[in-house]
Amino acid sequence: EAGVVQSPRYKIIEKKQPVAFWCNPISGHNTLYWYRQNLGQGPELLIRYENEEAVDDSQLPKDRFSAERLKGVDSTLKIQPAELGDSAVYLCASSFDGDSYNEQFFGPGTRLTVL
Amino acid sequence: QQQVKQSPQSLIVQKGGISIINCAYENTAFDYFPWYQQFPGKGPALLIAIRPDVSEKKEGRFTISFNKSAKQFSLHIMDSQPGDSATYFCAASALGTYKYIFGTGTRLKVLA
Numbered sequence: 750e751a752g753v754v755q756s757p758r759y760k761i762i763e764k765k766q767p768v769a770f771w772c773n774p775i776s777g778h779n780t781l782y783w784y785r786q787n788l789g790q791g792p793e794l795l796i797r798y799e800n801e802e803a804v805d806d807s808q809l810p811k812d813r814f815s816a817e818r819l820k821g822v823d824s825t826l827k828i829q830p831a832e833l834g835d836s837a838v839y840l841c842a843s844s845f846d847g848d849s850y851n852e853q854f855f856g857p858g859t860r861l862t863v864l
Numbered sequence: 865q866q867q868v869k870q871s872p873q874s875l876i877v878q879k880g881g882i883s884i885i886n887c888a889y890e891n892t893a894f895d896y897f898p899w900y901q902q903f904p905g906k907g908p909a910l911l912i913a914i915r916p917d918v919s920e921k922k923e924g925r926f927t928i929s930f931n932k933s934a935k936q937f938s939l940h941i942m943d944s945q946p947g948d949s950a951t952y953f954c955a956a957s958a959l960g961t962y963k964y965i966f967g968t969g970t971r972l973k974v975l976a
Contacts, residue, residue, distance in 0.1 A: 753907070780962065782962075789968070789969065790968055790969065791868075791870075791953050791955070791966025791967055791968055791969055792908065792953075792964075792966050793966070794963060794964070797962055797963075805962070805963070840907055840908075842907075844962070850896045850913070850915075850957065850959065851957075851962050852898070852910060852913070853910075853964060854910070855900075855907030855908045855909065856907050857905065857906055857907045858906075858907050
Protein backbone atom coordinates (compact mmCIF):
# COMPACT_ATOMS: atom_id res chain seq x y z
CA GLU A 750 0.00 0.00 0.00
CA ALA A 751 1.44 3.36 -1.02
CA GLY A 752 1.79 5.92 1.74
CA VAL A 753 0.97 9.60 1.76
CA VAL A 754 2.81 11.34 -1.06
CA GLN A 755 3.95 14.93 -0.84
CA SER A 756 5.78 17.20 -3.23
CA PRO A 757 8.04 18.98 -3.44
CA ARG A 758 10.22 17.63 -0.66
CA TYR A 759 12.17 20.86 -0.35
CA LYS A 760 11.43 24.43 -1.37
CA ILE A 761 13.51 27.57 -0.96
CA ILE A 762 11.90 30.89 -1.80
CA GLU A 763 12.38 34.58 -1.20
CA LYS A 764 10.01 36.28 1.21
CA LYS A 765 6.87 37.71 -0.37
CA GLN A 766 6.89 34.98 -3.02
CA PRO A 767 4.03 32.47 -3.33
CA VAL A 768 4.51 28.75 -2.71
CA ALA A 769 2.31 25.67 -3.02
CA PHE A 770 2.52 22.19 -1.60
CA TRP A 771 0.77 19.11 -2.93
CA CYS A 772 -0.46 16.02 -1.12
CA ASN A 773 -1.91 12.71 -2.28
CA PRO A 774 -3.38 10.74 0.64
CA ILE A 775 -3.57 7.00 1.07
CA SER A 776 -6.19 5.49 -1.20
CA GLY A 777 -9.54 5.24 0.57
CA HIS A 778 -8.69 7.75 3.28
CA ASN A 779 -11.37 10.41 3.23
CA THR A 780 -9.91 12.63 5.94
CA LEU A 781 -6.87 14.74 5.13
CA TYR A 782 -4.83 16.98 7.42
CA TRP A 783 -2.23 19.66 6.89
CA TYR A 784 0.19 20.25 9.75
CA ARG A 785 3.04 22.67 10.26
CA GLN A 786 6.07 21.47 12.19
CA ASN A 787 8.48 24.13 13.39
CA LEU A 788 12.05 23.14 14.19
CA GLY A 789 12.22 21.23 17.45
CA GLN A 790 8.45 21.17 17.89
CA GLY A 791 5.60 18.76 17.39
CA PRO A 792 3.23 19.07 14.43
CA GLU A 793 0.42 21.61 14.74
CA LEU A 794 -2.80 21.21 12.80
CA LEU A 795 -3.54 23.84 10.17
CA ILE A 796 -6.61 22.39 8.47
CA ARG A 797 -8.61 19.17 8.30
CA TYR A 798 -10.73 17.99 5.37
CA GLU A 799 -13.47 15.42 5.34
CA ASN A 800 -13.74 14.54 1.67
CA GLU A 801 -13.74 17.92 -0.07
CA GLU A 802 -15.07 19.91 2.89
CA ALA A 803 -12.77 21.85 5.21
CA VAL A 804 -14.26 20.99 8.60
CA ASP A 805 -11.59 22.53 10.85
CA ASP A 806 -9.54 25.47 9.61
CA SER A 807 -9.45 27.37 12.88
CA GLN A 808 -5.61 27.32 13.01
CA LEU A 809 -5.07 28.31 9.39
CA PRO A 810 -3.75 31.91 8.99
CA LYS A 811 -6.32 32.83 6.42
CA ASP A 812 -4.75 36.14 5.43
CA ARG A 813 -1.96 34.34 3.60
CA PHE A 814 -2.71 30.61 3.67
CA SER A 815 -5.27 28.80 1.58
CA ALA A 816 -6.00 25.17 0.88
CA GLU A 817 -8.19 23.14 -1.40
CA ARG A 818 -9.23 19.57 -1.95
CA LEU A 819 -11.47 19.89 -4.96
CA LYS A 820 -12.29 16.27 -5.72
CA GLY A 821 -11.90 14.91 -2.21
CA VAL A 822 -8.58 13.23 -2.96
CA ASP A 823 -5.47 15.36 -3.65
CA SER A 824 -4.96 18.59 -1.76
CA THR A 825 -2.92 21.74 -2.23
CA LEU A 826 -1.77 24.13 0.48
CA LYS A 827 -0.72 27.60 -0.65
CA ILE A 828 1.05 30.49 1.02
CA GLN A 829 0.93 33.92 -0.57
CA PRO A 830 2.94 35.91 0.25
CA ALA A 831 5.43 33.89 2.27
CA GLU A 832 7.08 35.40 5.33
CA LEU A 833 10.33 34.50 7.07
CA GLY A 834 8.36 32.92 9.92
CA ASP A 835 6.73 30.46 7.55
CA SER A 836 9.95 28.44 7.35
CA ALA A 837 8.95 25.01 8.64
CA VAL A 838 8.11 21.48 7.54
CA TYR A 839 4.60 21.16 6.16
CA LEU A 840 3.19 17.70 6.78
CA CYS A 841 0.19 16.10 5.18
CA ALA A 842 -1.59 13.21 6.89
CA SER A 843 -4.63 11.11 6.12
CA SER A 844 -6.95 8.79 8.00
CA PHE A 845 -9.88 6.49 7.38
CA ASP A 846 -13.17 7.71 8.78
CA GLY A 847 -14.23 4.23 9.82
CA ASP A 848 -11.49 4.03 12.45
CA SER A 849 -12.98 5.39 15.69
CA TYR A 850 -9.70 6.96 16.70
CA ASN A 851 -8.72 7.95 13.21
CA GLU A 852 -5.12 6.77 13.17
CA GLN A 853 -3.27 9.34 11.15
CA PHE A 854 -0.65 8.40 8.58
CA PHE A 855 1.88 11.09 7.74
CA GLY A 856 3.73 11.90 4.56
CA PRO A 857 7.44 12.83 4.50
CA GLY A 858 6.69 16.54 4.52
CA THR A 859 7.85 19.55 2.53
CA ARG A 860 10.66 21.53 4.10
CA LEU A 861 10.11 25.22 3.31
CA THR A 862 12.88 27.76 3.71
CA VAL A 863 11.94 31.42 3.28
CA LEU A 864 14.93 33.75 2.74
CA GLN B 865 -5.64 22.82 28.88
CA GLN B 866 -5.03 21.62 25.35
CA GLN B 867 -1.28 21.19 25.90
CA VAL B 868 0.62 17.96 26.18
CA LYS B 869 3.87 18.39 28.10
CA GLN B 870 6.71 16.06 27.12
CA SER B 871 10.04 15.41 28.82
CA PRO B 872 12.95 15.14 28.53
CA GLN B 873 13.77 17.22 25.48
CA SER B 874 16.71 14.97 24.69
CA LEU B 875 17.95 11.63 25.94
CA ILE B 876 21.15 9.66 25.51
CA VAL B 877 21.10 5.95 26.36
CA GLN B 878 23.64 3.19 26.03
CA LYS B 879 22.84 0.27 23.75
CA GLY B 880 20.82 -2.28 25.68
CA GLY B 881 19.56 0.27 28.16
CA ILE B 882 16.02 1.45 28.88
CA SER B 883 14.76 4.71 27.37
CA ILE B 884 11.92 6.43 29.21
CA ILE B 885 9.95 9.40 27.86
CA ASN B 886 7.17 11.04 29.83
CA CYS B 887 4.09 13.02 28.90
CA ALA B 888 1.42 14.80 30.91
CA TYR B 889 -1.91 16.30 29.95
CA GLU B 890 -4.67 18.36 31.51
CA ASN B 891 -7.73 17.80 29.35
CA THR B 892 -9.69 14.90 30.84
CA ALA B 893 -11.59 14.52 27.56
CA PHE B 894 -8.47 13.02 25.97
CA ASP B 895 -8.95 9.31 25.57
CA TYR B 896 -6.44 8.19 22.96
CA PHE B 897 -2.69 8.52 23.38
CA PRO B 898 -0.45 7.58 20.45
CA TRP B 899 3.31 7.73 20.27
CA TYR B 900 4.96 8.66 17.00
CA GLN B 901 8.56 8.03 15.91
CA GLN B 902 10.20 10.41 13.47
CA PHE B 903 13.50 9.91 11.69
CA PRO B 904 15.30 12.87 10.08
CA GLY B 905 13.72 13.82 6.78
CA LYS B 906 10.71 11.57 7.35
CA GLY B 907 7.19 12.13 8.56
CA PRO B 908 6.09 10.84 11.97
CA ALA B 909 5.08 7.18 12.03
CA LEU B 910 2.76 5.60 14.57
CA LEU B 911 4.72 3.45 17.00
CA ILE B 912 2.19 2.38 19.62
CA ALA B 913 -1.01 3.79 21.11
CA ILE B 914 -3.08 3.30 24.25
CA ARG B 915 -6.62 4.01 25.39
CA PRO B 916 -7.34 4.77 29.06
CA ASP B 917 -9.22 1.54 29.73
CA VAL B 918 -5.85 -0.18 30.25
CA SER B 919 -2.84 0.87 32.32
CA GLU B 920 -0.18 -0.67 30.11
CA LYS B 921 0.31 -1.78 26.52
CA LYS B 922 3.31 -3.65 25.22
CA GLU B 923 4.41 -4.23 21.65
CA GLY B 924 7.79 -5.89 21.34
CA ARG B 925 10.38 -3.70 23.04
CA PHE B 926 7.98 -0.75 23.34
CA THR B 927 5.64 -0.29 26.31
CA ILE B 928 3.24 2.50 27.17
CA SER B 929 2.39 2.99 30.83
CA PHE B 930 -0.71 5.04 31.55
CA ASN B 931 -1.72 6.66 34.85
CA LYS B 932 -5.22 8.07 34.45
CA SER B 933 -5.45 9.66 37.90
CA ALA B 934 -2.16 11.49 37.43
CA LYS B 935 -2.95 12.29 33.79
CA GLN B 936 0.43 11.00 32.75
CA PHE B 937 1.69 8.43 30.30
CA SER B 938 5.12 7.26 29.34
CA LEU B 939 6.96 5.32 26.68
CA HIS B 940 9.53 2.72 27.69
CA ILE B 941 11.93 1.33 25.12
CA MET B 942 13.58 -1.81 26.44
CA ASP B 943 16.95 -3.04 25.14
CA SER B 944 17.42 0.24 23.26
CA GLN B 945 19.25 -0.08 19.94
CA PRO B 946 21.14 2.47 17.81
CA GLY B 947 18.36 2.09 15.22
CA ASP B 948 15.94 3.51 17.78
CA SER B 949 17.74 6.87 17.56
CA ALA B 950 14.98 9.24 16.44
CA THR B 951 12.63 11.89 17.74
CA TYR B 952 9.62 10.61 19.65
CA PHE B 953 6.36 12.52 19.99
CA CYS B 954 3.51 11.75 22.32
CA ALA B 955 0.06 12.94 21.36
CA ALA B 956 -3.43 13.03 22.76
CA SER B 957 -6.84 13.03 21.18
CA ALA B 958 -10.48 12.82 22.16
CA LEU B 959 -12.85 10.43 20.42
CA GLY B 960 -14.56 12.06 17.49
CA THR B 961 -12.47 15.23 17.48
CA TYR B 962 -9.93 13.96 14.93
CA LYS B 963 -7.52 16.42 16.50
CA TYR B 964 -4.13 15.31 17.77
CA ILE B 965 -2.31 17.53 20.25
CA PHE B 966 1.38 16.70 20.03
CA GLY B 967 4.08 17.06 22.65
CA THR B 968 7.24 18.95 21.82
CA GLY B 969 9.26 15.81 21.12
CA THR B 970 12.19 13.95 22.64
CA ARG B 971 15.34 13.42 20.64
CA LEU B 972 16.71 10.01 21.56
CA LYS B 973 20.26 8.94 20.81
CA VAL B 974 21.29 5.37 21.53
CA LEU B 975 25.04 4.91 21.71
CA ALA B 976 26.53 1.79 20.15
